[in-house]
Amino acid sequence: MTANSELSVLFVCLGNICRSPLAEAVFRSKAQQAGIPVCVDSAGIISYHAGKRPDSRTLAVGEEKGYSFENSCARQVTSADFTKYDYIFAMDKDNLQALKSLQPASSQAQLRLFLSVLQDSDIAEVPDPYYGGIEGFQHILKLIEQASDAFIEQLKTQQ
Ligand code: 4NP
DSSP states (O other): OOTTOOEEEEEEESSSSSHHHHHHHHHHHHHHHHTOOEEEEEEESSSTTTTOOOOHHHHHHHHHTTOOOTTOOOOBOOTTHHHHOSEEEESSHHHHHHHHHHOOTTOOOEEEEGGGGOTTOSOOSOOOOTTSOHHHHHHHHHHHHHHHHHHHHHHHHHO
16 A cells, blocks of 8 residues: 555556556546546566657557546666555566566565456456557557456445
8 A cells, every 4th residue: 555545556568668558547547437546557577668658559549538648658667666556467477477576575565467357358468569550559458448447346345
């Protein structure tokens, strides 16, 4: 939990320019609509894209649906994230494995695949859309919206 006990959620992908900034924007919007106070951020496993704005295709599909990417700027995961965030959601299994290897022993953060919140889904991972076309970004937006809705329903039952 953050200092004021607000729920805190970090989304993580490889570069922090495609999937996790989209998840951050979608989940923040849906949590606000649901009246759930939450601290949301995103980060990448690698530092290669640090300081960059989200990929233009993430901005295109997200902004078309009204999601905001104001202040969104790529950064690498830090050891402090494992203390600050209650939930750290990985987009794919490689990201999750990397996060597990970075998690300090003292960290209480729950590390999970984001799509694990979907109970009846055959799809375990949000696929990396970086080397594909805009359809891949439209596909991951749908997955991220479904998972955000499902996680918000889970949070409501815990309130
Ligand atoms: P992301 O997508 O992990 O969803 O941000 C990628 C962004 C950059 C690269 C790979 C995936 N890259 O190889 O640079």
